[in-house]
Amino acid sequence: DAGVIQSPRHEVTEMGQEVTLRCKPISGHNSLFWYRQTMMRGLELLIYFNNNVPIDDSGMPEDRFSAKMPNASFSTLKIQPSEPRDSAVYFCASSPRARLYEQYFGPGTRLTVT
Amino acid sequence: GQQLNQSPQSMFIQEGEDVSMNCTSSSIFNTWLWYKQEPGEGPVLLIALYKAGELTSNGRLTAQFGITRKDSFLNISASIPSDVGIYFCAGRPNYGGSQGNLIFGKGTKLSVKP
Numbered sequence: 001d002a003g004v005i006q007s008p009r010h011e012v013t014e015m016g017q018e019v020t021l022r023c024k025p026i027s028g029h030n031s032l033f034w035y036r037q038t039m040m041r042g043l044e045l046l047i048y049f050n051n052n053v054p055i056d057d058s059g060m061p062e063d064r065f066s067a068k069m070p071n072a073s074f075s076t077l078k079i080q081p082s083e084p085r086d087s088a089v090y091f092c093a094s095s096p097r098a099r100l101y102e103q104y105f106g107p108g109t110r111l112t113v114t
Numbered sequence: 115g116q117q118l119n120q121s122p123q124s125m126f127i128q129e130g131e132d133v134s135m136n137c138t139s140s141s142i143f144n145t146w147l148w149y150k151q152e153p154g155e156g157p158v159l160l161i162a163l164y165k166a167g168e169l170t171s172n173g174r175l176t177a178q179f180g181i182t183r184k185d186s187f188l189n190i191s192a193s194i195p196s197d198v199g200i201y202f203c204a205g206r207p208n209y210g211g212s213q214g215n216l217i218f219g220k221g222t223k224l225s226v227k228p
Binding site for chain 1: 145157162204215216219
């Protein structure tokens, strides 16, 4: 079975540019999560969706970050404009109905903003 | 915000040795999970625990949900080289917050003894 798919796997961009990260959750999972991982802060939840609806976006750092889930099989995380401090690994995870906390992670997107 | 204290931060293993690590919190958690992360990959779910006192195994891995609900333990028996990686605990706190919000520990890094 296919796991969570993320693209791109690596992104290098210049400060000020727009960055869009993409995620395809596991088929049949109804919750989707975006995390950011850094050495300093570890894994942090940015936002999560349930049935395509954003439930908690309190972890989104600031207005430069936005996330959408137009349908059950696709989500995007956008950063505009990007800044060097946004450099991190961004993970998407999904979980099945009734087992919300059993989150299955994708391989991540390593973002470098220069 | 809520934090999980994971220990040890790092440890070296020799093939065949048993390994123990733990995760503690200052407040009560309803759910505990253990993940393993290898370089360049996302965390992989190993074990999920839902009841105080619960003891669950996954092959050579055994995890326990502490009776106080403020801690969890992971044991690896007869370690092998492919056990190296970073092990994360994660928990769902009992206090308010949104349903999907997991708190992650900073990880225990397992390396092979030189």
